[in-house]
Amino acid sequence: MELGYLIGTVAKMGALVAWIYGLLWGLSRERKWQKALTIVAAFAVIQLVILSRVGGLALFSAFDQGLLFQAITMTMVALGLNLIYGFNGQFSLAQWGFYGIGAYCAADITYRWSNGDASGLVVAGLGVMLGAAALFGVGAFLKRKRGVPVLSAFTFYLIAIVIAGIVAARIGQPLAASMKSGFGTADAPGALASPATMQIVFFLAVVIAGAFAAEASFIFGLPVLSLGSDYFGIATLGFAIIVKTLLVNTDTILPFPEMKGGRGMIGIPKLLPFANAADGEASGFQVALGAWTPAWLWIFLFFVLALVLIRNFVRSSTGRAALAVREDEIAARAMGVDVAKNKLLVFVAGSFLAGVGGGIYAHYMGFLSPGSFDFIAGFNPLIVVVFGGLGSMTGSIVASFGWIFFLEGLLRVLLGQLGTDAPSWRLVLYPIALILLMLVRPKGLLGTVEWGFLKAEGASRIRKKAAAKREGD
Amino acid sequence: MPASIMTKNAARDAARASKRRGPPLAWVGWAFLIAVAAVTVAYIAVKAWSQPILFLQNFLDGLKLGFVYALIALGYTMVYGIVKLINFAHGDVFMVGAFTSFYAVSRFGLHEWPAALFPGIPSGLSILIGTLTVILLSMAVCVVLAVTIERVAYKPLRDAPRITALITAIGVSFFLEFFGALPFVYTGRFIPYKSPFPTQAWYVQDGIHPIVSGQASPDNTLSFSNIFLIIAAASILVQVLLQFIVKRTKIGIAMRAASYDKPTARLMGINVDRVISFTFAIGAAFAGLGGVLYAIAYSSIWSQMGILPGLKAFVAAVLGGIGSIPGAFVGALIMGQAESMTMSYISTPMRDAVAFAILIIVLLVKPTGLFGEPAQEKA
Numbered sequence: 001m002e003l004g005y006l007i008g009t010v011a012k013m014g015a016l017v018a019w020i021y022g023l024l025w026g027l028s029r030e031r032k033w034q035k036a037l038t039i040v041a042a043f044a045v046i047q048l049v050i051l052s053r054v055g056g057l058a059l060f061s062a063f064d065q066g067l068l069f070q071a072i073t074m075t076m077v078a079l080g081l082n083l084i085y086g087f088n089g090q091f092s093l094a095q096w097g098f099y100g101i102g103a104y105c106a107a108d109i110t111y112r113w114s115n116g117d118a119s120g121l122v123v124a125g126l127g128v129m130l131g132a133a134a135l136f137g138v139g140a141f142l143k144r145k146r147g148v149p150v151l152s153a154f155t156f157y158l159i160a161i162v163i164a165g166i167v168a169a170r171i172g173q174p175l176a177a178s179m180k181s182g183f184g185t186a187d188a189p190g191a192l193a194s195p196a197t198m199q200i201v202f203f204l205a206v207v208i209a210g211a212f213a214a215e216a217s218f219i220f221g222l223p224v225l226s227l228g229s230d231y232f233g234i235a236t237l238g239f240a241i242i243v244k245t246l247l248v249n250t251d252t253i254l255p256f257p258e259m260k261g262g263r264g265m266i267g268i269p270k271l272l273p274f275a276n277a278a279d280g281e282a283s284g285f286q287v288a289l290g291a292w293t294p295a296w297l298w299i300f301l302f303f304v305l306a307l308v309l310i311r312n313f314v315r316s317s318t319g320r321a322a323l324a325v326r327e328d329e330i331a332a333r334a335m336g337v338d339v340a341k342n343k344l345l346v347f348v349a350g351s352f353l354a355g356v357g358g359g360i361y362a363h364y365m366g367f368l369s370p371g372s373f374d375f376i377a378g379f380n381p382l383i384v385v386v387f388g389g390l391g392s393m394t395g396s397i398v399a400s401f402g403w404i405f406f407l408e409g410l411l412r413v414l415l416g417q418l419g420t421d422a423p424s425w426r427l428v429l430y431p432i433a434l435i436l437l438m439l440v441r442p443k444g445l446l447g448t449v450e451w452g453f454l455k456a457e458g459a460s461r462i463r464k465k466a467a468a469k470r471e472g473d
Numbered sequence: 474m475p476a477s478i479m480t481k482n483a484a485r486d487a488a489r490a491s492k493r494r495g496p497p498l499a500w501v502g503w504a505f506l507i508a509v510a511a512v513t514v515a516y517i518a519v520k521a522w523s524q525p526i527l528f529l530q531n532f533l534d535g536l537k538l539g540f541v542y543a544l545i546a547l548g549y550t551m552v553y554g555i556v557k558l559i560n561f562a563h564g565d566v567f568m569v570g571a572f573t574s575f576y577a578v579s580r581f582g583l584h585e586w587p588a589a590l591f592p593g594i595p596s597g598l599s600i601l602i603g604t605l606t607v608i609l610l611s612m613a614v615c616v617v618l619a620v621t622i623e624r625v626a627y628k629p630l631r632d633a634p635r636i637t638a639l640i641t642a643i644g645v646s647f648f649l650e651f652f653g654a655l656p657f658v659y660t661g662r663f664i665p666y667k668s669p670f671p672t673q674a675w676y677v678q679d680g681i682h683p684i685v686s687g688q689a690s691p692d693n694t695l696s697f698s699n700i701f702l703i704i705a706a707a708s709i710l711v712q713v714l715l716q717f718i719v720k721r722t723k724i725g726i727a728m729r730a731a732s733y734d735k736p737t738a739r740l741m742g743i744n745v746d747r748v749i750s751f752t753f754a755i756g757a758a759f760a761g762l763g764g765v766l767y768a769i770a771y772s773s774i775w776s777q778m779g780i781l782p783g784l785k786a787f788v789a790a791v792l793g794g795i796g797s798i799p800g801a802f803v804g805a806l807i808m809g810q811a812e813s814m815t816m817s818y819i820s821t822p823m824r825d826a827v828a829f830a831i832l833i834i835v836l837l838v839k840p841t842g843l844f845g846e847p848a849q850e851k852a
Contacts, residue, residue, distance in 0.1 A: 091636055091639065145497045145498055146497070147496045147497060148496060148497055148498045148499075149496050149498075149499045149502055150502075150837065151499075151501075151502025151503070151505070151506065151837055151838075152498045152499055152500075152501040152502035152505075153502075154502065155501050155502050155504075155505040156501065158505075223833065223837050224833060226837070227833075227836050227837075227840065228840070229635075229636070230557075230559055230635070230639070231791065231836055231840075233559070233639065234559065234784075234787065234788070234791065234832065235829065235832065235833050235836070237784065237829075238784075238788075238825075238826075238828070238829025238830075238832060238833070239829070241784075241825050241826070241829060242825070242826040242829060242830075245822050245823060245825055245826050246826075248822060249820075249822050252820075253820060253822070253823070376647075376650075376780075379643060379647070382640070382643075386640055424651070424654060424655055424656070424661070425655070427647070427651035427654070428648065428651045428652050428655065430647065430651075431643075431644040431645070431646075431647035431648035431651065432644075432648060434640065434641075434643075434644035434647075435626055435641055435644040435645065435648070438630065438637055438640055438641045438644065439626070439629055439630070439641070442630075442633055442634075442637045
């Protein structure tokens with residue numbers, strides 16, 4: 001039994017790594033239809049595996065699917081952290097805090113919507129948009145006054161975003177109240193309560209969660225990024241602790257009774273992998289076509305978007321500047337890189353991914369507890385990034401999958417079979433592995449190796465093609 | 474044409490720069506900070522005015538916490554001063570100190586050995602010697618642990634990037650926490666702690682009166698216990714001792730030399746590795762002492778008790794100026810007060826948030842901390 005499970009997990013893990021490799025390889029092809037075909041094929045393979053049954057048993061059990069979804073959210077968080085720490089050299093422990101912020105933000109939006117209340121979506125959406133406008137406005141203002149100290153800039157941004165938030169709440173609440181009739185009653189659901197609308201709301205909620213986390217990271221990062229690397233690390237650790245504290249007190253300190261504070265938020269609409277949920281959970285997210293639900297579609301979509309986003313960001317001029325900042329800040333400044341701005345931009349981009357990952361996490365778990373956003377759990381993405389190799393996107397992806405499947409899945413199951421006390425050994429084995437890795441191979445397992453799509457040589461191939469074309473002319 | 478525009482802009486900038494002194498709009502940030510500080514102080518002052526006794530009681534509680542933080546903060550500040558490493562495992566060394574004394578007292582009754590060995594001894598002396606033995610044992614265990622950690626985990630990484638060592642420190646810290654949480658080690662539960670000496674409390678009302686157990690002390694009076702006095706005495710004694718070690722002894726001079734410039738210190742014939750080990754050892758000894766006193770004062774221990782006190786002690790060390798021993802002491806007292814006042818006047822769960830908010834503000838205003846010397850660029 002244990003051996004069979006072990007072999008099965010290793011096989012699944014290998015298949016998934018091959019799947020990732022294939023996806024990245026296919027995306028690196030030149031023609032558009034090849035890329036499109038790769039995306040469709042990569043989606044279809046996993047979808048078929050999820051749906052298929054061999055002799056009445058699921059090929060990919062609900063537990064495995066949970067692990068897959070978890071691995072993909074971990075990938076997003078780890079990619080974001082790798083951007084901040086691996087590519088820009090800023091040792092951040094706040095990633096898990098932004099993950100929690102994103103999770104709670106998205107969950108609150110869809111929770112309210114599924115209860116016939118549009119205020120979550122309207123206020124959060126307006127707030128994020130007005131907040132972005134306010135940030136850009138203040139940024140333009142401060143740009144004209146050159147050399148404004150960080151503390152003053154922070155004050156301006158903070159005041160602007162607080163005003164934006166208040167305005168959004170003032171405008172949004174009456175607006176949401178006027179949409180009330182669109183939901184209809186429980187017997188006769190209106191247009192806004194239909195499953196199709198729910199899908200759109202889910203998408204918006206996840207994006208808003210990411211944007212919200214990004215804006216929070218901007219406000220937090222602006223003063224803190226000017227500290228030194230170690231102090232930045234400690235301050236971000238403090239941020240993670242503050243977020244956890246606030247999440248435990250969402251119903252007392254913060255005005256969100258539906259989040260239920262330390263008891264955990266329940267009743268979040270779930271992305272169900274199967275339409276015929278055996279446990280009879282009612283969900284606003286089911287758009288059933290036979291046994292098909294769009295759960296995997298959404299998660300895959302966000303996964304590919306995150307891949308494209310991160311790869312293009314790293315290979316952009318900002319990404320190259322980020323690498324320069326990591327290697328030598330003074331030299332980067334001498335080359336004309338605005339170091340403070342670059343750090344902030346990378347920090348915000350990484351936190352955006354964390355927020356999106358959190359938004360997805362909230363919807364396949366259907367339950368959020370502040371305990372899972374503890375700062376101790378916040379070291380997980382850091383360990384994943386270090387395992388995978390700092391500055392290797394592929395490493396982060398593979399390490400996320402490996403982390404979830406081996407350590408969360410396999411080790412939990414295997415140790416669980418050894419005895420009731422054994423699972424607590426899991427948390428003893430992580431740090432030992434981490435210390436050994438640091439002592440033996442501080443570069444991480446993959447070093448800076450990249451696969452297919454994520455390789456830097458795409459640019460050189462394009463240049464070669466352009467040169468060939470010129471010669472042909 | 475572009476060149477002329479550039480020169481024109483440059484000339485305008487130069488003219489602007491000559492007109493004003495300092496960066497533009499700097500007053501906004503200061504005004505914001507001063508407003509926040511003024512509101513906080515005013516709020517606490519109003520509360521203190523309405524209930525002065527309660528305020529004083531909070532002040533004493535904050536002092537007690539601050540003295541314990543000071544003991545932990547010393548280890549952070551000394552280690553950071555020499556190897557530039559945030560020794561995350563330090564908080565867990567503190568935890569091990571508390572647990573060692575727990576086993577010594579509750580399981581083995583070590584604190585009763587003088588009474589058992591010499592039956593005629595007066596009970597006060599017996600308790601004193603017994604407690605000191607327990608504390609010394611905890612300190613010794615912590616020293617051994619810290620030196621082992623340093624040798625096994627940190628020494629091989631001396632020349633690696635600092636962040637590698639930091640991650641290793643996090644790994645060591647996790648290992649101690651979760652190994653400690655194993656059922657056959659310390660278990661993951663809160664454990665009631667039995668003090669090796671009897672607690673005696675007093676209240677202040679027209680003089681100092683002892684509180685008799687089973688008898689309520691009068692309302693609205695200030696009370697304190699012998700634990701508070703012991704913690705304060707121990708903490709201050711350790712500060713003086715450390716000042717003496719660092720300023721007057723040979724190893725102290727070697728420590729300062731190594732923290733200033735390791736390669737040169739090595740050229741001067743200082744065994745830097747030994748000095749670093751000594752620094753870890755002395756920090757761990759004080760953390761062990763702090764662990765025992767913390768456990769006695771708050772009478773409950775568990776395997777993750779070291780995390781937050783450790784972090785706050787580190788924050789205190791940064792607040793006072795990392796590398797500075799009096800700075801760590803003052804920073805710890807400030808942290809203790811901040812935590813106690815937040816718990817009493819704002820909200821208990823926000824005490825951690827306030828600690829880190831203070832850290833961020835202090836670093837922004839004075840990046841070297843209150844007592845820190847300006848950082849020298851070192852290779």
